[in-house]
Every structure is written in C-alpha cells, then in structure tokens.
Amino acid sequence: MKGKELNNLVKTIDTLKIDAVPLSNELMIVDSAHVSMMVIRRVDRLPVFGVESERVIHLKNLLKLPDSEEFDVRVENGRFVLSNDDHVYSFNLVDEPYNQAKVPKMGNLHEVTVPAKRIQDAVKIIDGVNEHCVIDSDGHIVCMGAVTDAKIVWSRIGKCDEPFSVMFHFDYVKRISKVLVGDVKMELESDYPTVWTWCDGSYEYRYLLAPRIECE
Numbered sequence: 001m002k003g004k005e006l007n008n009l010v011k012t013i014d015t016l017k018i019d020a021v022p023l024s025n026e027l028m029i030v031d032s033a034h035v036s037m038m039v040i041r042r043v044d045r046l047p048v049f050g051v052e053s054e055r056v057i058h059l060k061n062l063l064k065l066p067d068s069e070e071f072d073v074r075v076e077n078g079r080f081v082l083s084n085d086d087h088v089y090s091f092n093l094v095d096e097p098y099n100q101a102k103v104p105k106m107g108n109l110h111e112v113t114v115p116a117k118r119i120q121d122a123v124k125i126i127d128g129v130n131e132h133c134v135i136d137s138d139g140h141i142v143c144m145g146a147v148t149d150a151k152i153v154w155s156r157i158g159k160c161d162e163p164f165s166v167m168f169h170f171d172y173v174k175r176i177s178k179v180l181v182g183d184v185k186m187e188l189e190s191d192y193p194t195v196w197t198w199c200d201g202s203y204e205y206r207y208l209l210a211p212r213i214e215c216e
Contacts, residue, residue, distance in 0.1 A: 001050045001073050001082065003065030005202045008179075009048070010059050012205060013038070015175040019060055022098050023053040023080065030101040036172050037101050039206040043199065051075050055093035062091055103208070109187035109195065112142050112158040116180035116198065119144070122155035123177045126170070129153050132212055133170045135188060139163040146170065164190045166211045176207055 013021065016031040016038055025047045030037040040048055049057070050073035057080055065071070071082035075093065082089040122144040126133055129146035136143050137160040145154035166188055180198055187195040196207045 001071050002067070002202075003069045003071065004067035006049075006062070006071075006082075007064055007067060008200055009040070009203060010062055012179045012200075012203075013040075013059060015179055020056045020058050020094075020096055020098065022056045022100070023047060023049045023051060023075070023093070024100070025052060028101040028103060034210075035169065036176075036207065036209045037103070038208070039103060041204045043202060043204060048203070049073065049080065051080070053080070053093055056096050056098050057091060057093055063089060065089065104193065106187075106195065107189060107192060109189045109192060110137070110160050110162045110164055112137075112160050112186045112188065114142075114158045114184050114186055116177075116182060116184050118155075118157045119180055119184060120177050122157055123174050125155045126153045127174065131170055132167050133173055134165060134167050135186075135194070136165045137163050137188075144173075158186070160188075164188055166190055166192070166194060168194070168209055169212055172209055176209070179205075 016029060016036055018029050021027060021029060027040040027048050042048055053075045069084060071084050074081050078093050080091045080093055126146040129151055130148050133144060133146045139162060140159065141156055142158040142160045143154045143156050181200050182198055185197045191211055193208050193210045198205055
C-alpha cells in the first residue's frame, strides 16, 4: 500500500465525520445523522486497508504517511502495522462493536456523468447562498444551484434527457466535493437519495446522500 492511498482513503472517510472503522474487505459506513453513507472497495479487491481484522481502528490516531513510499501491511499483536525498509508505523486496534451499514434499495435513477471539477466549480459558485442546494434537470440540462427570496444562482454541470429536481443539505455536498476526482457518475431522481460513484485509481467510492424534502 502506498502512503498516498491511505492518506486519500482517510481524507475521504473523514467527509462523513466517522472515526472508528473496521478493517473489513469493504466498508459500508454511515454518518451519525443517517443523512449520508459511503461504500468503499479497493480496485484490486483486497481488503480496504490491505488486511482484515475483527477489530476497529480510530482514524484520528493514524498519521499522515509519505505519499510516495510503499508499505507492507499486517495485523500484529492487536495493532495495524505499516512498514518498509526505512519506516514502521504501528497503530492500536480496539474491540468495539461496529454495525456495518446496509445499502438501501434504490429505484431506477437517472444517470449523469460529470467531471469532478464541474461539481467543485458549482459548489464554489453557490457557496454561502443557502444552507441547501438543488440539483435540477429540465429534461435537457442538469444544473446545481441555490435559491433564496433575494438570490438565484445556477451552474450547469451536465446533461440528462429526463426531468428531476432534488434538494440536499449544502454542507454535505460541499464536504464530499473536496475529495471527488476524475469523472463522477451521479444517479438522481426527485426525492430519492442521490448516488455518486468515482474512482481514484486505488479505491472505488459510492456515496449516498439523502435528500431534504421541502415542506409545503
């Protein structure tokens, strides 16, 4: 495992404000508010952290590793160990109950593939307008925007041949946008959770975000 892989993994998990996670083959984690969840798999199908254990690790204890260095990983004497010829990092594992999240069944959502930068640019444009944002399609163009009584700000992010409109808590969208890379497959439908899928070359991430249902 390269240091950069683990650093990016921890950074991405942190968008859910999750600390303790298991060393499992794949991760299915949900935030404390049950608004967002993430499914994480390694591209090479090895365990997410390179090794499996029934114990969990507190991510706040992990140190940032040198990006370019390669490490062997193992569980030894109740610790998660990364080592190479020059360095050894050893982190305590703990016995804590951990319930893996279950991915909810989803309907047939509309798919839009968007460069990560378009989403990030849209987030910058609408930041500070409203605590909620909207992703909307008129059956042709997909836009991300924010609306108040005084302001309307929209940014075009893609195309879709079906109409939909869904509202999300902006803070969640802003947090996840910071770790997006490459092309992001966005699956959306009115009043359904959105699913965003992307790959950083080492991991495939599948992020689910529940919509905010606007009160009448």
